[in-house]
Amino acid sequence: NNLKPLTSASASFQACQSEKHLGQFYTLPSAHFRPLFPHGLPYRYQQQVKTFNEACFMVRPPALEVISYLKKADYSKPALRYLFYGVKGSGKTMSLCHAVHFCYTQGWVVLHIPDAHLWVKNCKELLPSSYNSARFDQPLQATTWLRNFRTTNEHLLSQIKTKRRYVWTKRESTDEGRPLGELVNQGISRVKSSSDVVGALMKDLRLQSSQPGADFRLVVAVDGVNALWGRSTIKKENKSVDLEELTLIHNLKKLMKNDWTGGAIITTLSQTGSLYTPKSAYLPQELLGETGFDSMDPFIPVSVPNYSEKEFESAYLYYLDRKWLQHPQSRTEDGKKELSFLSSKNPSMLDRICGFL
Amino acid sequence: MAASCVRTVGSFLGKCGNCSSSLNTVTSQLSRQVLSRQICVSTALKKNLAAGGPEKFTVEFIQKQVEEFDIGKRHLANMMGEDPENFTQEDIDRSIAYLFPSGLFEKKARPLMKHPEEIFPKQRAVQWGADGRPFHFLFYTGKQSYYSLMHKLYSKILNIEKHQDRMRAKGLFSQDTKEISLDTSRWLTKEELEVLLVETISSNNYDRFIQLMERLLSMPYCNMEEEFVLHYRRPLEARSKKQMVPVPERDDKGVAFSTSDGRRKTSNSSVVLRDCGSGRITVNGQEYLHYFPVLQDREQLMFPLQFMGLLGRFDLQCTVSGGGRSSQAGALRLAISRALLSFLSEGEQETMRQAGLLTPDPRVRERKKPGQEGARRKFTWKKR
Numbered sequence: 001n002n003l004k005p006l007t008s009a010s011a012s013f014q015a016c017q018s019e020k021h022l023g024q025f026y027t028l029p030s031a032h033f034r035p036l037f038p039h040g041l042p043y044r045y046q047q048q049v050k051t052f053n054e055a056c057f058m059v060r061p062p063a064l065e066v067i068s069y070l071k072k073a074d075y076s077k078p079a080l081r082y083l084f085y086g087v088k089g090s091g092k093t094m095s096l097c098h099a100v101h102f103c104y105t106q107g108w109v110v111l112h113i114p115d116a117h118l119w120v121k122n123c124k125e126l127l128p129s130s131y132n133s134a135r136f137d138q139p140l141q142a143t144t145w146l147r148n149f150r151t152t153n154e155h156l157l158s159q160i161k162t163k164r165r166y167v168w169t170k171r172e173s174t175d176e177g178r179p180l181g182e183l184v185n186q187g188i189s190r191v192k193s194s195s196d197v198v199g200a201l202m203k204d205l206r207l208q209s210s211q212p213g214a215d216f217r218l219v220v221a222v223d224g225v226n227a228l229w230g231r232s233t234i235k236k237e238n239k240s241v242d243l244e245e246l247t248l249i250h251n252l253k254k255l256m257k258n259d260w261t262g263g264a265i266i267t268t269l270s271q272t273g274s275l276y277t278p279k280s281a282y283l284p285q286e287l288l289g290e291t292g293f294d295s296m297d298p299f300i301p302v303s304v305p306n307y308s309e310k311e312f313e314s315a316y317l318y319y320l321d322r323k324w325l326q327h328p329q330s331r332t333e334d335g336k337k338e339l340s341f342l343s344s345k346n347p348s349m350l351d352r353i354c355g356f357l
Numbered sequence: 358m359a360a361s362c363v364r365t366v367g368s369f370l371g372k373c374g375n376c377s378s379s380l381n382t383v384t385s386q387l388s389r390q391v392l393s394r395q396i397c398v399s400t401a402l403k404k405n406l407a408a409g410g411p412e413k414f415t416v417e418f419i420q421k422q423v424e425e426f427d428i429g430k431r432h433l434a435n436m437m438g439e440d441p442e443n444f445t446q447e448d449i450d451r452s453i454a455y456l457f458p459s460g461l462f463e464k465k466a467r468p469l470m471k472h473p474e475e476i477f478p479k480q481r482a483v484q485w486g487a488d489g490r491p492f493h494f495l496f497y498t499g500k501q502s503y504y505s506l507m508h509k510l511y512s513k514i515l516n517i518e519k520h521q522d523r524m525r526a527k528g529l530f531s532q533d534t535k536e537i538s539l540d541t542s543r544w545l546t547k548e549e550l551e552v553l554l555v556e557t558i559s560s561n562n563y564d565r566f567i568q569l570m571e572r573l574l575s576m577p578y579c580n581m582e583e584e585f586v587l588h589y590r591r592p593l594e595a596r597s598k599k600q601m602v603p604v605p606e607r608d609d610k611g612v613a614f615s616t617s618d619g620r621r622k623t624s625n626s627s628v629v630l631r632d633c634g635s636g637r638i639t640v641n642g643q644e645y646l647h648y649f650p651v652l653q654d655r656e657q658l659m660f661p662l663q664f665m666g667l668l669g670r671f672d673l674q675c676t677v678s679g680g681g682r683s684s685q686a687g688a689l690r691l692a693i694s695r696a697l698l699s700f701l702s703e704g705e706q707e708t709m710r711q712a713g714l715l716t717p718d719p720r721v722r723e724r725k726k727p728g729q730e731g732a733r734r735k736f737t738w739k740k741r
Contacts, residue, residue, distance in 0.1 A: 087644070280647060337668040341636060341659050344646040353652065 021059045023314040028055040028101065036104050038148040039114040040223065042093050044351060052322055060091065060311060062304045063098040069300070070102065070264055075217060078258040081296060083225070084268040086304035087282050089348030092268040093223055095304055099266050103219040108263070109160070109205060110152050111220045111255075113145070116227035117273030119248050123234045126241070130169075131196050135247045136236065142194035142248060146187045149201075156216060157181035163207060166200050168193045180204070199251035206255060209262035218263035220255055224270035228253055229292030231276050256295065267296075307345040315347070319354050327357045414477050422473035429470065446471070479555050502554040503562055510569050513582050520578055537574065537583045542590040544570070549591065602706075605632075605699040615699045619692030621718050624680030626688035630696040631672040638673040640689075645673075654686035661694040661714050665705060671697075691717055 028036075033055045041049075049055045066082050073080055082099075084092040104110055113119075119141050129135040150157065160180045167173040168190065174183055180201070187197030209218040222228075228249055234241045243249050256265065269287045271277055281287055284301055307315060316336055319325050329335045343349035430449060434441035437452045449470055459467040484501070485491040495501040495508075524530045545553065547563045558566075573579055574586065605615040614631040638645035638658070649655050662668050673693065677685045694714040698706055709715055723732035730736050 087647070280643070334663070334666065334668075338659065338663055341662070341668050342652065342655050344638070344644070344655075346646055349646060 022061065022064070023059065023308075023310045025056040025058050025314065025318055028057065030054075032101065032104065035151050035154065036101060036110070037097065038151045039145075040093075040100070040112050040221075041097055042348075044348070045094065048351070052324075056318065057094065057098050057101070058311065058314065058318075060095060060098075060304075062091075062302045063095040065302055066095070066099045066266060067102045070099070073264065075262045076212070078261055079218075079220075079263045079265050081256075081258060081265040081267065081299035083284055083296065083299050083301045084266075084304050085282060085284050085287075085301060087306070087346070088272055088279075089346050090304045090306050091347045092270070092304045094347075095302075096221055096223055096266055096268050100219065100221045103217075103264075104152075106217075107156075108217045108219045109156050109209075111149070111202070111205065111218060112152065113220075113222045113252070114148075115270070115273055116222055116224045116249075116252065117270065117275070119246070119252075120227050120230070120232040120243065121234065121273075121275060126234060126236055127192065129195065129247050130193060131199075131247070135245050135250065136241060137192075137195040137247050139191045139194050142198050143188055143191055146184055146194060146198065146201075150181070150184050150188070154181075157184060160205075160208065160216065162204055164204070168196070195247040199247060202251050202255050206260045210260045211262075214262055218260075220263065220265045222252070222256075222265070222267045224273050225256070225267035225296075226269050226274055226277075226287040226289070226292060228256065229289050229295070230274055233275055253295070267299075307347060307350070309345075312340055312345050312350070315350060325354055325357050330354075330357050411478070413480055416482060419473055419477060422477070426470075426473055433470070479552070481555050500554075500556055500558060500562070502556055503558050503566075506554065507566065507569065510566075510573065513585065514569075514573050514576070517573070517576050517578050517581060520581065521576070524578070532577055537580055537586060539574070539590070542587070542592050545589050545591060550589075602698045603696060613700075615696045617692050617695035617698075619688045619690070619695060619717070621687035621691060622680055622684040622721055624677060624684040624688040626675060626677035626685065626692045628676075628689060628692040628696050629674040630693065630700075631674070632670065632700065633672040634670060635672055636669045638675070640675045641677060649682070649686065651682065654682060657686040657690045658693065660690060661697055661709070664709070664712060664714065665697065665701065667697070667700075687718060690714070 033049070037055075062084060066084075069080065069082070084095050086092050100110055100112055119138060123138050123141070125138070125140055127137040127139060129137045157180045161177050162174060162180060162183060163176060165173065165176050166183070168186070172186070172190065174186060183197060183201060183204075187194040187201075190197075205218050208214055209216065228243070230243075232241055232243055232246070234246075256267075258265070269282070269284060271279065271281055271287060274287065277287060284296075285293055288296060313336075316339065320331065325331065327335070330339065339350065339353060343353050430444055431441040433449060433452050434444040436456075437448075439448065453468055453470050457468040461467055484493060484496055491497070493501045493505070495504045498504045521530065544567055547558065547560060550563060550566070551557055570586065570589065573582065579586070603615045603617045605613045607613055608631075612631050612633055614629055616627065616629050618625065618627045620626070640648040645655070645658070649658070658673075659668070662671065675689055675692070677689055679685075680688065691714075694709055698709070698715070701709070725732055728736075
């Protein structure tokens with residue numbers, strides 16, 4: 001049986017992360033799952049979690065590699081940037097979530113943006129920013145994100161204090177030394193200024209983790225980072241909005257620069273949500289574009305391939321074990337070969353095919 | 358073409374193949390009579406034209422056509438700059454297709470230049486002389502060539518029996534003489550026999566003929582008449598055209614691979630099947646998952662390999678062009694099955710054939726007809 005039930009102690013979790021366990025599944029304790037991933041997991045995977053009543057990750061080389069770097073990295077140096085790239089459906093988001101979970105168990109502050117593409121398209125409301133009148137705010141997206149952020153980092157928000165004084169309107173302000181939780185609540189309750197809250201939060205966390213005496217580390221996890229340097233489809237009075245004019249994007253780009261220490265930046269590329277990119281593009285250079293590549297440079301690219309033989313077999317056995325494959329022929333050797341051929345060992349394809357078997 | 362208005366004259370003059378000069382005066386009288394008749398009765402002539410049957414060509418006419426054909430052939434060879442002496446029929450066809458390019462789909466409607474023998478149907482010359490007496494003794498049976506053939510056949514049978522008696526008398530009679538090999542040929546069909554005899558025969562007659570032939574063949578010593586019998590048999594084409602199995606070659610690393618093509622509905626594909634051991638597939642240089650995002654297409658590709666149980670063994674390198682998504686998948690499937698043949702045994706090839714993997718799908722897009730909206734769909738019917 002290749003499933004290892006995991007206790008909430010981070011020590012045994014650590015034991016699972018070595019290379020011996022490549023290809024095996026480990027279960028996430030539900031205590032971790034609810035706060036960590038209110039957002040950020042692929043939709044199909046969320047449905048699978050609901051069906052199976054448990055969240056299982058497969059230990060795969062890309063995620064393991066990043067985790068080992070995270071363990072060995074020197075956090076007095078500027079933050080390292082990791083970039084997961086691969087073909088569609090090869091498991092980039094899942095690897096990202098795996099790494100994020102690792103950081104969470106280490107007690108880091110998790111700044112997880114589920115999909116940067118969601119911030120550049122389908123925006124219902126666009127307000128001119130209160131802070132800088134040239135820019136535009138996206139209150140809805142900002143509030144949802146703040147809510148999720150609060151769920152994830154609840155236990156840490158009360159401990160970290162703000163370093164500066166922020167003035168929102170004539171009457172409202174947040175003083176120095178207040179817990180971050182208050183800042184976040186402020187953003188959630190005052191929808192109009194939520195994007196500015198996001199910006200302030202990011203700046204604060206960045207400054208604080210850079211300080212040598214900081215007692216926490218920051219991990220910035222962005223899915224679909226190529227949205228930051230692509231194009232947007234948001235239209236303001238029939239004129240398409242430039243990316244620089246969006247507050248959220250602007251602040252996020254500032255975060256992406258590696259001028260702060262004491263943390264790591266883990267990102268993935270995503271072609272599925274991206275705008276105006278060809279379907280066959282999956283390499284960093286193609287998806288990030290020139291500007292994106294230059295700003296992300298230097299970074300550590302980690303390729304996420306399709307399943308290897310061993311991993312495929314492990315996934316297949318997992319589905320069998322969970323009684324997901326009902327068709328009698330899927331249990332035979334030939335059935336396994338068929339599945340491997342048809343899905344071409346792509347994780348998402350396999351998931352889709354097994355969905356109706 | 359034969360000048361139809363002078364048909365009646367020509368029929369008299371031309372059909373008398375063996376007219377001697379002494380009959381000239383008679384013919385000239387007759388012709389004068391016919392000519393006079395022709396001027397008077399013009400409406401009757403029209404009716405006669407219709408009832409006469411297919412056009413009749415005189416022997417001289419045919420000869421003239423043959424001469425014209427030969428001269429034309431030499432001219433054509435000169436035009437194409439080739440040797441007039443060795444200008445074969447294939448060269449003629451090629452040159453005509455080059456000089457008169459035709460966009461018509463029906464091959465029979467295109468311009469052609471063939472020997473008059475092939476163009477004009479064979480017709481019988483007039484069977485009776487000037488005095489009205491027929492040449493052949495069986496003329497009044499109606500089917501003279503058929504009955505003469507039957508008589509000839511029967512006389513051959515009698516000959517063979519006489520030969521048998523002689524051999525028996527000498528004591529050299531033996532049952533196992535050399536038999537005529539009949540496996541690779543078939544009897545003439547009724548239509549072919551009619552063409553050979555230049556007259557119509559009924560199906561009863563045809564059956565009788567075949568029975569007599571069989572009787573001839575059942576006797577020993579029938580190899581005496583082998584040549585005669587074989588004249589009335591046609592070679593059978595290879596009945597089940599054996600599938601051309603592509604030869605597996607070995608490339609530099611010693612890996613056996615075979616190439617084959619497939620076609621379906623304007624898609625053409627070519628597949629190189631390598632016996633590596635991995636199950637990697639490349640289509641037009643792209644990943645197979647990327648080129649065929651739809652499961653159905655991938656299932657089509659998988660079918661030949663899965664049917665034989667050889668899924669993970671081969672490496673495929675495919676190129677495909679034309680058509681749409683589904684037809685490209687079908688073309689690739691055919692190409693894969695063909696390439697797979699060389700790695701299979703006879704029995705397995707037979708199972709593949711029976712599964713329908715090796716049959717090229719003949720369905721092509723049907724043409725739109727005028728007066729209809731599509732190939733089958735008619736315009737909306739309005740009552741008024």
